Amino acid sequence: DADVTQTPRNRITKTGKRIMLECSQTKGHDRMYWYRQDPGLGLRLIYYSFDVKDINKGEISDGYSVSRQAQAKFSLSLESAIPNQTALYFCATSDEGLAGVTWSTETQYFGPGTRLLVL
Amino acid sequence: LAKTTQPISMDSYEGQEVNITCSHNNIATNDYITWYQQFPSQGPRFIIQGYKTKVTNEVASLFIPADRKSSTLSLPRVSLSDTAVYYCLVGDGNNAGKSTFGDGTTLTVKP
Numbered sequence: 001d002a003d004v005t006q007t008p009r010n011r012i013t014k015t016g017k018r019i020m021l022e023c024s025q026t027k028g029h030d031r032m033y034w035y036r037q038d039p040g041l042g043l044r045l046i047y048y049s050f051d052v053k054d055i056n057k058g059e060i061s062d063g064y065s066v067s068r069q070a071q072a073k074f075s076l077s078l079e080s081a082i083p084n085q086t087a088l089y090f091c092a093t094s095d096e097g098l099a100g101v102t103w104s105t106e107t108q109y110f111g112p113g114t115r116l117l118v119l
Numbered sequence: 120l121a122k123t124t125q126p127i128s129m130d131s132y133e134g135q136e137v138n139i140t141c142s143h144n145n146i147a148t149n150d151y152i153t154w155y156q157q158f159p160s161q162g163p164r165f166i167i168q169g170y171k172t173k174v175t176n177e178v179a180s181l182f183i184p185a186d187r188k189s190s191t192l193s194l195p196r197v198s199l200s201d202t203a204v205y206y207c208l209v210g211d212g213n214n215a216g217k218s219t220f221g222d223g224t225t226l227t228v229k230p
Contacts, residue, residue: 004162035220040222041222042206042220042221042222042223043163043206043220044220088160090162090163092162105151105153105168105210107153107165107168108155108163108165109165110161110162110163110164111162112161112162113160113161113162115160
């Protein structure tokens with residue numbers, strides 16, 4: 001979805017390096033997410049943010065940190081990259097779903113992904 | 120945690136109807152069921168969402184029985200371009216942090 005962009009699209013780095021993956025969106029959504037996908041597996045939630053002042057850990061947050069610089073920007077950092085962080089990373093945004101209903105009615109819109117290789 | 124279970128893979132032929140079933144035995148009373156489609160090296164894309172009975176849109180139908188412990192995504196007359204991974208997603212109440220996509224179902228459509 002062109003409304004959600006990720007940079008870089010591909011990145012090769014070495015063990016121990018700090019790297020940042022960036023996500024920008026023009027959909028005007030308050031909610032943003034970072035997922036990781038390993039080959040042949042589903043997406044696992046790393047961090048999510050429901051607004052600029054809200055940051056929450058997902059199921060696999062260890063080794064990662066995030067920054068929500070503005071409504072439109074949500075960055076993921078690997079403070080000291082390790083080889084098992086090699087994966088495809090997706091950023092997503094979502095609306096708030098049906099009014100008066102739980103969050104699970106939201107629709108998530110994904111970016112094109114960043115392919116990261118840690119040597 | 121409302122875990123979902125789907126078949127790992129399915130094969131079909133062009134023009135056939137495909138039904139993919141997802142089990143979610145512990146679904147919460149106020150949770151909806153959402154299906155996404157993912158092509159290789161792309162992010163998932165929303166297909167359909169429902170709470171109970173039947174929902175239909177221009178792409179698919181979603182059937183949900185009264186007990187809501189499972190749901191079935193139905194793709195009518197599939198084509199080669201429907202080859203993708205299909206994910207069933209069920210929220211965990213209001214806590215987004217406990218929701219996962221699972222491993223999905225890889226659908227391969229053959230000519």
